[in-house]
Amino acid sequence: MSAPTPTWITATPPTPNGELHVGHLAGPYLAADVLRRFTLADGAPVLMTTGLDDHQSYVATRGLLDGLTGEEVADLNGERITRGWDLAGAAFDRVVAPRRDPGYTEFVQAFFQKLYDNGVLVPRTRPLPYCVPCDRWLYEAYVTGGCPHCGAGSNGNACEPCGRPNDCGDLTDPHCVVCGAAAEPRPQTRLYLPLAPFADRLARFWRDTPMPPHLRALCERMLGDGMPEIAVSHPSDWGVPVPVPGFEDQRIFVWCEMAPGYLLQYEPESARPAVGPVQFFGFDNGYFHAVLFPALYLAWDPELPLARAFVVNEFYRLEGRKFSTSRRHAVWALAALKEGGADALRLHVLRDRPHGRQTSFSEGDLARAREHLDTLWNGWLNRLVEAVHAETGGVVPDRRPDGPGWEVLAGRLTRLCGELREAYSVEGFDTRRAVDLLDETVRCAADYGHVHRHERERPAGREAYRAALAGELAVASALAAWAAPVVPAGAARLSETLGWGPARRVDATALTPPPAGTVLTLPDGPLFGS
Template structure:
């Protein structure tokens, strides 16, 4: 059996719930690709995890006066529930605090890398809070990025995605008490990237990086590859399994990169991997993960689908008493179909975009006024004119040949939009909408056939044609809107899913008793 296509998505830190920006980033898009490839018969392994040991979890716990394990577990449960309700189906979600053998596996990897010299000790100036008596790293320290001057935490700037060593931050302050950080010498463990310069440069040159990520990687090479801290003196996280660092914990970014390897398991590595991540998290995927693979003698062909930030500028949408931007609230109000198609349409590629509630409402109107309206008319016509049975007629009607050719061209464009090489889920949504509108127009034009005095069943081929389109959409739209697509397949008494191909453009067998839903097919 061939190895699967390995699809990964960034492990989210469990310091808060998912909001609409997270879904618009890596998760729904990665699920679309996973569903498409599975329908094509390709083996797929779709993995992620939860970054329970991220410093942001500890920072959130300190602010709330709670234990970090309580914060991590509570939000991990909420995040995985949101994925499930939004139709994002992973094969494996690594749970660092629950998965058997994970802690031992990570400790063994860390220890081996240290023994091989991939991880080495360095003494550097590190921020320290004298008021809190705490070394500051990650979310515990805030300041200004020395590379782009944007506000940044320690370790990684989520604006320019370049690493910092905490002590590099301009005007660093303690995130808990706001006191100015004091630089102190601290001996920590690092991954020096410079020894991997040639391997990384070769890897980046062949990986087909998106332009902004390619610019980041080339800048890192030009400026001199940095040493990346992979452990810190801290109270939260997995302990460093190396002598001489008794109160140090493994860094969250290192763990997030390594977590992907644990999620893949012990099977032979795949022929290719496709990583979905936000640009602010791209360093872990494009730099640390390849280095971990190099250390094991593996050069894995990989592809990156990188999104920019989808931001909620109006804080009232998150914190206020009005409409919320949390994933749970939006799924509850709009349903997974509406939310998925919206975040795919609004997916921030190449530039930052902003969440606007009216655009989400417009996505629901499109489903109601176009998709559901057409399907309701179609099922009503079959009920009234054929007693609820699929007609014994071949697809036809005025304009059918033109519509059929248009649909067959459209499904080829749709396959291109779904495929890994030219993945464009926004284009997929636009193509599906165009198909539905064309089918609805066709239905309106041919509805008059039933009222001709000489009709003599001349209206039935047009019903069969529309049922063929509906049956095709149950397969073609499933990567984008699986919940509605499966409801449509059940209404047509056809198996759910199936390849996105011209072969799906067939009506149900004559005499099949249809079982339309009592409410909307897509969304609610």
């Protein structure tokens, strides 16, 4: 019998023009990890992948601004990015490294060549900004100007605020990012992908693919305005060389490169996925994932499975302004992890995730998240363990949860668990809701404990009191399983304290006290927050 096909989860490759910041973690990376852990706990295989977007022009421009080579910038920040993932608990199964993985360049070029040979890519001569002082063609990160669609400040090729693509030459008042000089338009022949031939198939794909309304509106606006032609090559010396004769001095547009790069994430040998991925990305990358990539895949292999669902975050802001690596407006992930620890950082950014709206990080947020865990979660758990030690010497009593209060609490938490499973699922994915439900679990258990401590004051209340302690221990056991996708490190410590193994299923069966006789021993540090 063949092994079951894994659920494929992707998170958009980060650009190594800087290290990870808290906005990245609040966006695709920790959210994808939540789905990964939830799915694995359900007993289903998972493949979670990403890459490093080494060939982004933002890497090369950062090198020019800092006096470094593109390679130096990518290597330095690539190492910091992967270390940030590790410390934050974002457990990727595969990370593609474009400049190191054998066969990467050859596959990307073969993908591109096939599209050209099949007449999908065509040459077009159109204006492209040129910087005379730098003696450089300007595209993407090299140029800034006004978006031709919404008028906002934009770099070349795509506008972050409205999500629409541009052709670089249609930016208003273009300027060179490196030296600041005004750019002049000059004719340049590049290779283009006309999207109009894919309009009907893309419309059917959008109709059948779960995505948020903001992204669906972007797709429908582009369709209604007439699908554009997208430049897929640029004159540059940074990136994968174009294999088409006559264009040797150009490089494959990095977002066109990323499409075959995703295929290599799934299966480096065959590069032919058996299933479509659940894709996590920010809205500013929405056009690439929902329009450009599907068109490229349809052109390369019409039978290739397309994305199963799009899970999209809006911008996460820092004190009201968008996090930005290139502008160095950020709270860096490594520093934040050192300050607050993985539990507090994960809890905060997943509770504050910009899901359907923009949210903002403020100074003191991590300290408040750590205090929240210590006061609410650890406070209840510490009181519970102390109560068990006072009653039985720290040994789980041979008593099952019982009584009217337990029946009410168990029913409430069983219903809550159904909502939690929905918040963890692809269809209802919402980490903000998940954290709220975990907090509600702890509050319900803490209230139950306060009420039933009075049982021990009754002359005949000893058995009722021990049943109430068993009920609290059952909720603690459930919390260890239910919170693992959000705060895996703390959940693992709690599981160990209660004598449970790791990665139990998020369901109502976890609402069971540890086996009688289990000795409860708290770790040296806090259960959650260290």
